Structures are given as C-alpha cells and as structure tokens.
Amino acid sequence: MRKLLVAGTVFAIGLSNAAVASDSSEIQQLKAMIEKMQQELQQVKAENQQLKQEIQELKGGVPVSVPKKKASFVSKTGKPVTFYGYFKIDASYSDSKAVGKDFILFALPENSNGAVLKEWFPYTINSNDNDFNINFKHSRFGLLIKTKENDYNIVGNFEFDFYGTLDDNDDNPNHAGIRVRKAWVQFGKDDWNIRAGLDWMLLTQLYPHLSNFPSGAMMGNIGYRIPQIRFTKLFKFDESKLTTQVAFDKVWGDPDPVMKPYLDTGANSGRPDVQGRIAYDFYAGGVKIHLGTIGHYGKEQVTLYGGDEQTLDTYSYGLEGAISPASWLEISGKIWKGKNLGGWYTGGIGQGVLFVYRKLDNTLQPTGDYYLKTKLVDETTTHDPVGLVDVQEIRAEGGWVEVTLKPQHGLVFHLGYGVDNPKDSDLQYNGLYPVLARLKNTMYYGNVFYKLTPSLGLMGEVLRVKTDYPEKDMYGDTYGDGTVNRFQGSILYFF
Missing domain, CATH: 1.20.5 (Single alpha-helices involved in coiled-coils or other helix-helix interfaces)
Incomplete structure (x- = not known):
C-alpha cells in the first residue's frame, strides 16, 4: 500500500x-x-504617420519630401533618384492636310488658285488629300530627385521627349532629336517655394487633355514651357487653399531675320517677362471648386529699316476654373484676351505681330508672324532685299472648355471645345491680308483612355479642326477655309 x-x-x-x-x-x-x-x-x-504627412503636403501644394516609392538608383552624392516616364506610340489618320504631321496646329486652306501660295505650300492645291502617320515622339522620360536638407524640401526635375529635330528639313524618324521638356530645381518649406529653370508657364497650369501633342495650342489654350524663376506662396485653411505665384521669364520673341539666331526681339528688349497667377481651391456644399486668374506682361524690341528701335507690348489676362460635383465628373476651362501672343505664348493662332517690309521698288508688302517662317514676305519667290518699315501687334481672344468623365477606375473620357480668334483688323495693312492669314481656329475633340493593366494604357481620339481664312490675300489669291478630321489611336506603357 x-x-x-x-x-x-x-x-x-x-x-x-x-x-x-x-x-x-x-x-x-x-x-x-x-x-x-x-x-x-x-x-x-x-x-500611417508618413501617409498623413504626405497627404498634408499634397494638400498644401508642396512636393512631398520623402519619396513614395523606392528610388530607382542613388546618385554619386547619395541622393535618391526616381526614373519615370512612358512609351507612347501614335497612329493617326487625317482626311485633309494640316500644319503638322505628327500633330496638328491648324488646317490648311481647302483650295487655292494663287501662284505664291502654291510655291510655298504645294500640297495645299489638293488639301483634301488624306494622311496616315505612325510616330513615337510623344514618348517621355524623366528624372526626379527629392530630398530634405536643413528643413528645406529640395526637388529637381529633368524631363525629355523626342520632338527635337536635327534640322528644319530632316523628317526622317530615325534622325529624331532628343528635346528637353523640363530642367528645374525647387527649394522651399511647407507654405512657400522657389523654382528656377525650364518649366510650364503660369498661364497654362490648367490645360485640356488631348492625345494630339500640343494640348490645344493655337486652338484656345495659351502658354508653353519657358525658362523662368518662379515664386509660390501658399495660404492653407481647413478645407481650402490659396495659391499665389509670380514668375520672371525670358520674353521669347522672334529671331531677327538678318541676325538670326544671335538676336531675337524678346532678348533685345533688355527686360524679362512677368507672369502672375492666383488660384483658390475650396469646397462648397461638398463640391470641389477651383478658381483662378492668370496674366503676363512683357516687351519686345525690333529694329526698323534705317536703325530706329520700336518697342512692342505682349500681354494677356484671363480666368481659369474647374468644378467637380462628383468624383466621376469634372468640368474645367479657361478664357483669355491678349496682344502679341505668337510664338511661345501659342495665341493668335501663332500670329503675334504683323510685319511690314519695303522692297527695292518701294512697294509695301504686309506679312504676318507665321508658323513655318512664312513671315519673311515672299523672299522665296522674288529674292529682293527688304527693309522692315512698320510693325503692328495682333490682338486675340479665346479659350476652351472640357468635360471629364470617370465612370470606373482606369477608364476616362474627355469631351472638349476650344477657339482662338485673332482680331481681323490687326491682320490687315491698308486693307490687305498677308499670305495665309488665319482669322479663326476652332477645335472639337473627344477621347477615351483605358488602362488595360496597371502599366499598359490604350487611347483613342477624334479631333476636328476648322481654320478660317480671308477670301483674298494681298496678291489677290483666293482660297477657302480649311477643315481636317483626325483619328488617332495610341498605346502607352508607363514605368
């Protein structure tokens, strides 16, 4: 037991x-x-704390100081560098001739019986002839660097595409040149920053969304990229933000025909162009609203025959706005007026100044500040020496409106309209119009973008451009208005 x-x-x-x-x-x-x-x-x-910080910085309009994703590589000095961009392959069909092959700026006249016009643009004799084109030039690549040093957010951006050319006459796609789109550095804190370098003008911070490369240039959307020094000050409130901006840039005038490329009318003025923008973003009854005002002022200087200097004004003022009554719907647009908006301001259908030259026989020949260098009177046919005796700034007005629809994630529709309308009387001299004077340019467009995968996108666009011309030019040549319908399909691969 x-x-x-x-x-x-x-x-x-x-x-x-x-x-x-x-x-x-x-x-x-x-x-x-x-x-x-x-x-x-x-x-x-x-x-979560990092996400909250990035959301607050994004609301304030200041680039985030910490990269969202892992850097592509590290620079020699240890800076994280993000390599980004996309491949874009465009196939397009146009039922008529237009200025531009890879993209459209305006339609050419439908017909002409003028010898001068035929020699300058032989294909305008049969402008109803169609076109087909495939190009890769809209592909884009960039480098983005973001760091934070001594409480300063520092950002650098370099971006390029393939719309550069080796020379004006080389149309071989194998010879396409690399073109710089952006090259700027920015530093600042939560509510202010300073940006210096090549970037978009303040005039075009809000823009229409087209697959056609120029995004409405000469069709109602003014502004382009330009070297500048920009100052931004933000005023942030609970659910709203006020953005104030001013920029000083190089007035990009036209090269002097004799001293080109060493002298242009913008640099010759000896002063910078000044741009300004004030934008207010807020909510009203749960609706997201953006309102802004834009403008610029600058001077150009030309040398008349005999040595006298004459100053030309360039200015613009306008309103921009956008409203989003629902997450899937946005309506945006811009209206503007101005003077001498040719060249890099992309207004007046590229016609900023009417130049008047005197030939050896003392007859006056008016011509315009045209695309494709057609402002040099008829030197291509007569080869007579000319002297600049008068200049006349061209006033213009226009704008655009766009509806954006996002019915589901990865699917976006855009429908839009734009118009650029120079003042007819400013395009005349002694009652005569220069060759290919463009009186009005109107665009209608619709496109759809669909993300087939997170990296692969498909896009289709229909664009109709109508360009009005005078019935008769200074030589008595007659030609009708031009209309072109362009159908474009694109494949995009983002990385």
Missing part, C-alpha cells in the same frame, strides 16, 4: 511538472506572438 502511495505521488508530481512545463512553453509562444504583433503595429503606425 505504501509503495502504491509513493508511486501515485511520483506520478502526480510528474504530471504537474509536465503541465507546468507545457504552460510555460505556451506562455513563451504567446509572449513572442504579442511582441511580433507590437512590432507590426508600430510599423503600421509609422506608415
């Missing part, structure tokens, strides 16, 4: 020790699990 009690006691103690050992092991496992969960929770909290 005694042995039996001892054995039972030993067995009970063994069971108790085993249970204790088992409980101790489970407790250790539970402790390890709890510690792991605490570590993961701390990591989630840190990520």
Whole structure:
C-alpha cells in the first residue's frame, strides 16, 4: 500500500511538472506572438504617420519630401533618384492636310488658285488629300530627385521627349532629336517655394487633355514651357487653399531675320517677362471648386529699316476654373484676351505681330508672324532685299472648355471645345491680308483612355479642326477655309 502511495505521488508530481512545463512553453509562444504583433503595429503606425504627412503636403501644394516609392538608383552624392516616364506610340489618320504631321496646329486652306501660295505650300492645291502617320515622339522620360536638407524640401526635375529635330528639313524618324521638356530645381518649406529653370508657364497650369501633342495650342489654350524663376506662396485653411505665384521669364520673341539666331526681339528688349497667377481651391456644399486668374506682361524690341528701335507690348489676362460635383465628373476651362501672343505664348493662332517690309521698288508688302517662317514676305519667290518699315501687334481672344468623365477606375473620357480668334483688323495693312492669314481656329475633340493593366494604357481620339481664312490675300489669291478630321489611336506603357 505504501509503495502504491509513493508511486501515485511520483506520478502526480510528474504530471504537474509536465503541465507546468507545457504552460510555460505556451506562455513563451504567446509572449513572442504579442511582441511580433507590437512590432507590426508600430510599423503600421509609422506608415500611417508618413501617409498623413504626405497627404498634408499634397494638400498644401508642396512636393512631398520623402519619396513614395523606392528610388530607382542613388546618385554619386547619395541622393535618391526616381526614373519615370512612358512609351507612347501614335497612329493617326487625317482626311485633309494640316500644319503638322505628327500633330496638328491648324488646317490648311481647302483650295487655292494663287501662284505664291502654291510655291510655298504645294500640297495645299489638293488639301483634301488624306494622311496616315505612325510616330513615337510623344514618348517621355524623366528624372526626379527629392530630398530634405536643413528643413528645406529640395526637388529637381529633368524631363525629355523626342520632338527635337536635327534640322528644319530632316523628317526622317530615325534622325529624331532628343528635346528637353523640363530642367528645374525647387527649394522651399511647407507654405512657400522657389523654382528656377525650364518649366510650364503660369498661364497654362490648367490645360485640356488631348492625345494630339500640343494640348490645344493655337486652338484656345495659351502658354508653353519657358525658362523662368518662379515664386509660390501658399495660404492653407481647413478645407481650402490659396495659391499665389509670380514668375520672371525670358520674353521669347522672334529671331531677327538678318541676325538670326544671335538676336531675337524678346532678348533685345533688355527686360524679362512677368507672369502672375492666383488660384483658390475650396469646397462648397461638398463640391470641389477651383478658381483662378492668370496674366503676363512683357516687351519686345525690333529694329526698323534705317536703325530706329520700336518697342512692342505682349500681354494677356484671363480666368481659369474647374468644378467637380462628383468624383466621376469634372468640368474645367479657361478664357483669355491678349496682344502679341505668337510664338511661345501659342495665341493668335501663332500670329503675334504683323510685319511690314519695303522692297527695292518701294512697294509695301504686309506679312504676318507665321508658323513655318512664312513671315519673311515672299523672299522665296522674288529674292529682293527688304527693309522692315512698320510693325503692328495682333490682338486675340479665346479659350476652351472640357468635360471629364470617370465612370470606373482606369477608364476616362474627355469631351472638349476650344477657339482662338485673332482680331481681323490687326491682320490687315491698308486693307490687305498677308499670305495665309488665319482669322479663326476652332477645335472639337473627344477621347477615351483605358488602362488595360496597371502599366499598359490604350487611347483613342477624334479631333476636328476648322481654320478660317480671308477670301483674298494681298496678291489677290483666293482660297477657302480649311477643315481636317483626325483619328488617332495610341498605346502607352508607363514605368
């Protein structure tokens, strides 16, 4: 009996020790699990804090100081560099001739019986002839660097595409040149920054969305990229933001026909162009609203025949706006007026100044500040020496409106209209119009973009451009208005 009690006691103690050992092991496992969960929770909290910071910085309009994604590579000085961009392959069909093959700026006249016009643009004799084109030039690549040093957010951006050319006459796609789109550096803090370099003008911070490369240039959307020094000051409130901006840039005038490329009318003025923009973003009844005012002022200087200098004004003023009554709908647009908006301001259908030259026989020949260098009177046909005797700034007005629809994630529709309308009387001299004077340019467009995968997108666009011309030019040549319908399909691969 005694042995039996001892054995039972030993067995009970063994069971108790085993249970204790088992409980101790489970407790250790539970402790390890709890510690792991605490570590993961701390990591989630840190990520949430970073996301909150980035959202606040984005609301304030200041680029985030910490890259959202892992950098593509590290520079020699240890800076994180993000390499980004997309390949864009465009196939387009146009039912009539237009200025531009890879893209459209305006339609050419439908017909002409004029010898001068035929020699300058031989294909306008049969402008209803169609075109088909495939190009890769809209592909884009860039480098973005973001750092934070001594409480300053510092950003650098370099971007390029393939719309450069080796020379004006080389149309071989294998010879396409690399063109710089952006090259700027910015530094600042939460509510202010300074940006210097090549970037978009303040005039075109809000723009229409077209697959046609110029995004409405000469069709109602003014502004382009230009070297500048820009100052931005933000005023942030609970659910609204006021953005004030001013920029000084190089007035991009026309090269002097004799001293080109060493002298242009913008640099010759000896002063910069000044741009300004004030934009207010807010919510009203749950509706997101953007309102802004834009403008610029600058001077150009030309040398008349005989050596006299004459100053030309260039200016614009306008309103921009956008309203989003729902997450899937936005209506945006811009209206503007101005004077001498040719060249890089892309207004007046590229006609900024009417130049008047005197030939050796003392007859006056008016011509315009045209695309394709047609402002140099008829030197291509007569080769007579000319002297600039008068200049006349051309006033213009226009704008655009666009409806954006996003019925589902990855699917976007755009429908839009734009118009650029120079003042007819400013395009005349002694009642005469220069060759190819463009009186009005109107666009209608619709496009759809669909993301087939997170990186692969498909886009289709229909664009109709109508360009009005005078019935008769200074030589008595007659030609009708031009209309072109362009159908474009694109494949985009983002990286």
